[in-house]
Amino acid sequence: MTQLGRGDLGPIGVTLDVRPDGGHLDDAALLERLGYTTIWIAGGRLATLDPLRDVIRATSTVRVGSAIIPAQVYAAEEVVALRRDLESTAPGRLITGLGGVHGPRPLRDMNAYLDRLDAADPPVPAGARVLSALGPRMLELSRDRAAGALPLLVTPEYTAQARRILGDEAILAVMEYVVLESDPRVARDTVRESIRFLVKVGGYPQNLRRMGFTEADIAGPSDHLLDELVAWGDIDAVAARLRRHLEAGADQVVLAVQPTDPQTVPHAQWHTLADALIG
Known part of the structure; x- marks a missing residue:
């Protein structure tokens, strides 16, 4: 398969x-x-790309995505070799x-x-890759030279704007931090340090800033920013938040579940979310 379509990922993925x-x-x-149809591996933390191969070999049918392979760390030739091996x-x-x-x-x-992926023999086709896009121009690149986009730290309102840029054909998989915890202080503190790093x-x-957050929100990160970017609360509150992304145009919400x-x-x-969201 060389072309990912909007219905191929399933609505709920997981990191x-x-x-x-x-x-x-x-x-x-x-x-x-448990029924998750896509597993996304955090590529930025990997010493090699071998874990992507290992996870595919440890499973049977689930799709496995890199989230993401940082292009400034891994040469295009390494990505080509990985895909060549796994496609066989x-x-x-x-x-x-x-x-990255x-x-x-x-x-x-x-x-x-x-360009280097396109020129390889065999190539890594545009229809089999997604980009970690945020800004409008990178979203346009995701539409024109990939199957779609994989943004992180975004609101449902951003999701709607991204869908308009991507058009009707491209995939939009939105990564969402999830904390199954109803205590606001505990939930926010669970993700605060991770997000404090990412916002820099x-x-x-x-x-x-494009989404309307202030410099104080970003520097904190503030409770307001965390509440807007993270699905936290009981299972009903989390499910409602994820539905907002799907209704705004996301094809898949990727759950980055954070234990307290x-x-x-x-x-x-994972069990609780699968029971509620996948059935």
């Missing part, structure tokens, strides 16, 4: 962190059994999520990276 002890491979098999053994299951291009001319640099990286600050105890893996939360 998976790679664990040094290899336990993430059992977690991947669990997520597949598990065709159509790898979604090549790309991003920072600096003064990110659009130019991403275009050059995509790449295009996130500029995109937050950072030393644990969110097995219970």
Whole structure:
């Protein structure tokens, strides 16, 4: 399969962190059994791209996406080799999520990276890759040179705007932090440090300003910013928040589930969310 369509991902995906002890491979098999149709691996934290291959081999049919492979870390040739290997053994299951291009001319640099993927033998086709896009021009690039976009730290209102830019054909998979916790202080504190780091990286600050957040919101990050960017609360509140993204035009909401105890893996939360959202 070389062309991802809007109905191919399923409405609910999930992120998976790679664990040094290899336990993430059992977690991947669990997520597949629970009915999640796409597992997204955080590529920015990987020393190699091998975990993407390992998760695909530890599962049967679920699609596995990179969220994302940073183009400034991994040469295009490494991405080509990974896809070549997996297309020969598990065709159509790898979604090549790309991003991580920072600096003064990110659009130019991403275009050059995509040129190298196009020129490879065999190529990594546009229809099998998505871009970690935020701004309008990168969304347009996602529409024109990829299957779609994979934004993070966005509101449902942003999702509606992104859908208008992407048009009716491109995929829009929105990554959403999820905290199944009704205590506002605990829920916010669970994600505050992760978001404090991200709001200083790449295009996130500029995109937050475009969405109407103030410098004080971003510097905090403020409770207001966290409430607008994170699905937290009981299962009904979380489900309602995710529906807003889907109704605004997202094809899939990717759940980045954050346990209140950072030393644990969110097995219970994955079960609860699957029961409520997938059935």
